[in-house]
Amino acid sequence: MHLLLKDNIDEQMLLLGNEAIARGALEAGLSFAAAYPGTPSSEIAFQFFQISRESDLYFEYSANEKVALEVAAGAAMCGLRTMVTMKHVGLNVASDALMTLAYTGIAGSLVLVVADDPFMFSSQNEQDSRYYGKLSGLPMLEPSTVAEAKEMTRYAFDLSEDLKLPVLLRTTTRINHSSGVVTLGPLIKRKTTGVFKKDPFNYVCIPAVSRNLHPKLLEKIEKARDIADNISWNRIEGSGRRGIVCSGVSYGYVSDAVKDLGGEDGFKILRIGFSHPFPEKMVLQFIEGCEKVLVVEEGEPFLEEAVGNCAQKVGLTLPIKGKGKGLFSRLYEYDPALVKRVIAEYFNCSFKQSHPIRVDDLPEAPPRPPNLCAGCPHRATYVAVREVFGDDAIYPTDIGCYTLGLLPPLNMGDFLIAMGAGIGTAGGFARATGRKVVSFIGDSTFFHSGLSPLASAVFNNHEFTVVILDNGTTAMTGHQPHPGADIEHLGLPNTRISIETAVKGLGVEKVLTVNPLKHRKMMEAIKELADYKGVSVLIARAPCPLNERSFPGYKKNRPFQIKPEKCRNHRDCVNKVACPAFYLENDRVFIDTNRCEGCAFCVQFCPENAILPVTPENRRES
Amino acid sequence: MNTVKLMIVAVGGQGNILAARMIGEAALAADVPVRMSEFHGMAQRGGVVESMVLLGEGKSYCIADGDTDVLIAFEPSETIRAAKKCTAGSMVITNISQVPPYTVALGKAQYPDVKAAVKLLSGRVKKLIAFDATSLAVNAGSVLSLNMVMLGALVQSKAVPLSPDLFYKTIREKTKKAFVDVNLKAFESGMKAAGN
Known part of the structure; x- marks a missing residue:
């Protein structure tokens, strides 16, 4: 039995933040989940994938985050308890559906987990997803500990059902990939089928309908604000005239720092766990009587601005600071020492700074960058393309293991911004320069967001080559299936979509498929596409050697x-x-x-x- | 109890995450509060893996530079990379068997003089234990048991309020059946090495 299906109430388990979130959802009676994998969120979906194979939980790896949200929204409209999980940039993809789903609301419940990645441990940016709460009008919850992640997740379903709105559960890497002790609660029986009650004049968002729905959303936001003002996720600890407002993992740093500074009496902490709609009444109650306030939050000054607005509304002029010189940065992760130092300096208390040992005279540790694995077929593809075009071609690339082709001596990768953008930008590079453009995209990324830019390129008569690096899996995030992957060895039905057929269906006339490990054939294929007028596609197909190890009957090749x-x-x-x-x-x-x-x-x-x-x-x- | 902050650094594939998990499970069994965080970025692709384990009261999940009580390094050049995490009161337990990154293997970077570095470091921290843990793991039956050797050394050093028996039990219950014997042997040889 899956570890998270244990029904031992009150048992204590050491769980990863992502496992705690999955357990919280199961305790809430989750029956329908969908995801596109993305660090640091991937392990939540992986738990659901495993559990769905031994229970009546429905889970799917959708082609991208927008589809994941939409499929869950459909089920939620029929009264089911649903969840979607994604990394922060995944919410950019899903946001189109989310903005208007906020208008229709939902019949059952829908919890959207969005995992931010301050410091960009494995991401292309460190955007602060809390603004999506504000942008969409949806309630947002932010756990500070692993144990709380489970409890908050369970609560998020009730809140969603109560407000008839999707609820955003926002985490950061330091919650997702931390472990802590969690106390198991009871598992609820899942409701796996639902009923859709047609109501087109509330659900079909034509302008006349939406004009009625937007005020309803505003009403729901005020109802949610009232909850935020009274719920224990937002709470005041301690008493004193030194006020600290914080959320997420920063709360842990603040709590430890205040204890360390020995001034628990002088400090008052407001921990915000329900951050949108902003609990204005509670915040006002908190800052009244404070001589000054410090806001501790990684990322953007989201709380800081909100606290400042509250104070301004009632004419309070006390100093409220967070980001700035000598204070906190909008960049990267914080750590306990940094938070302690800023608190001590801002409130003028003495503190014991930690002193790292001297290291400047130690020999330098050699860089240990990640690298394409031994036997990785992507390396073979890059070597061959470089042999033909060298530095003459422009190489837009995409998101996945193959982004590592950037490293020397391969040096393959000139521009990278977002999933699918390798193909999207290629047309611009080609038109603007008249040079050969070879764009790289992985198989999973191709189904995620490569189809539309490819269709657009064919329609607009662009001239470039797309190399689809088809290793049969979503390798980077831990070998999840995708629409082009063969999952029969997992005992799942073969619903694989042929990339060749998809590409040809989008109007690409020149399509070649080669095993890149066969170098001569690969070179011939690339040369054949070198001067092709129009959009050409080369499918470089060979399995990921790490993934291959999980195939039945796998035998290691002779080295x-x-x-x-x-x-x-x-x-x-x-x-x-x-x-x-x-x-x-x-x-x-x-x-x-x-x-x-x-x-x-x-x-x-x-x-x-x-x-x-x-x-x-x-x-x-x- | 005072909080004990442990940091484990290793190369992808050396079993860092499992080692941290063993400490966490042992702590849970002993009713010692525990918080951990892990960073494996693209570890399967040759990167660095970092775990932090915090035992005792507190709410933080991570450790700042100069704030580590025990640094456990599975690879000596990673000891150097993580040295700034240490303070004069730190204990360092390091493997001295090298896993050169491919930048070194291909002659693009220099592997540091580990002996010199360890000597410098040992004068700056409270205690430093350096030994060839990889050989001990191989002798125990599998290079993959390196993490258990390091755990043995940690327990012997008495830097954590967790008994050897607790680890025997945790290893028996929480590691794969087929590896339990090798793991126990490796754990014991790590204890012995740190006891000398």
Whole structure:
């Protein structure tokens, strides 16, 4: 049985933040969930995926976040308890549906988890999703601990059902990927089927309908504000004239810092857990009697501005600060030492600063950047495209493992902003420069948001080549299925969509499919597409070696080694292929047979044919 | 009890996350408050993995520079990278067996003089335990048991308020059946190494 289906009420478990959120949803009677994976949210969906295979929970990996939200919205309109999970930038994709879903509202409940990534541990930006609460008018909850993440998730469903609105549960990486002790509550029986009550003049958002719905949303926001003003997620701790307003993980830093500063008596903390609509009454009650207020929040000055507005409305002029010189930054994550220092300086208390040991005279640690794995077919694709076009072509790229092609010696990747934008921007680069443009996109990303820009490019008669790096999985986030992936080995029905058929259906006439590990064939294909007038597509297809290990009947390929007596140290293998299985010893190249996946790509580069498969007889002990 | 802040650094594949989890589970079993966070970025693709474990009262999930009580490093160049987390009162437990990043393996970067670095470091922290944990893991039956060797050393150092018995039990209950024997052996050899 799945760990999160344990029905031992009051048992304490050590759970990851994302597991706690999943458990909270199950305790609320979640029956329908959908997601597109994205760090740091992916583990929530993964729990649902596993649980759906042994229970009546419905879960799907949707093609993108917008579809995930829409499919859940449909089920929520029929009265089900639904959840969608995504990373912060995923909400940009889903936002179109969300804005108007706020108008129609829902019949059952819908909780949207949006996971922000301050410091961008694995993201392209560190946007602050709290503004989506304001933008959409929807209630937003923000847990400060792992245990609270579970409780808040469970509550979010009740709130959603009560207000008939989707509820946003906003986390940051430091909640998603933290672990803490969680006390299990009872699991509720799921309601897995629902009824849709037709009500087109409240649900079909033509202008005349929406004009009636917007005021209704405003009414719901005021009802939600009233809840926010009275709910214990927003609470005042301590008493004193030094006020600190905080939310999310910052609350933990503040709480520990205040204790450390020994001034628990002088400090009053307002922890905001229900951050939109903003609890104005509670905030006013809090700041009255404070001599000054500090707002501690990672990201943008979201609370700071709201607190300032509250004070201004009643003519309070006390200092309210958060972001600024000598205070907090809008950049990156905070940590306990930083928060303690700023609190101490702002409120003029003495404090013991931590003193890191001297490290400037230690030898430098070598960089350890992530790299395309040994045996990764993406490396082979990049090597071949670089052989043909070098630096002459422009290479817009996309989001996935293959973004690592940016690193030397491959140097493949000139522009990266968003899912699907590799294809979208390609037309602009090609028109503006007249140069060859080769755009890279992964198979999962292609189904996520590559279809529309490809159709648009064909329709608008652009001229560039799209390379679809098809490794049969969403590798970067942990090998989740997607519409082009074969999932029969998981015991799931084969509903795979052929990328070739999709591409041709969008009007691309020139489509080639090659296994990139076969270098000569790959080179021929790229050359064939080099001067093609119009949009051409090259599907570079070979499975992800990490994913392949989970296939039934998987057998590791025989690894290769370098025969020292044949190797003349040309180093084409190292300089062009740069597979992480190579290493240098006494200025000679060797292959780490434990890391070699036996893909045989490098073999095709050695001018001396010195790279040979390992056999029991010739194994070189390294 | 005072909060004990542990930081574990390793290379992807060395079992950092499981090691942290063992400490967390042992703490839960002993009723010691525990909070942890992990960062694995693109670990499967050769990156650095970082775990933080905080034992005792408190609400933070992470540790600032100069605020670590125990730094446990599964790889010596990662010890150097994480050294700024330490303070004069820190304990450092480090493996000395190297896993050079591919930048070094391909001659694009220099691997540091680990011996010199460890010597410098040991004069700056309260205690430093350095040993070849990888060999001990291999001797215990699998290089994958490196994390258990490091846990053994941690427990022996008495830096955490958790007994060896608690870890024996946790290893038996929470690691894969097929690996329990190797793991226990590795854990014991780590204890022995840190006891010398």
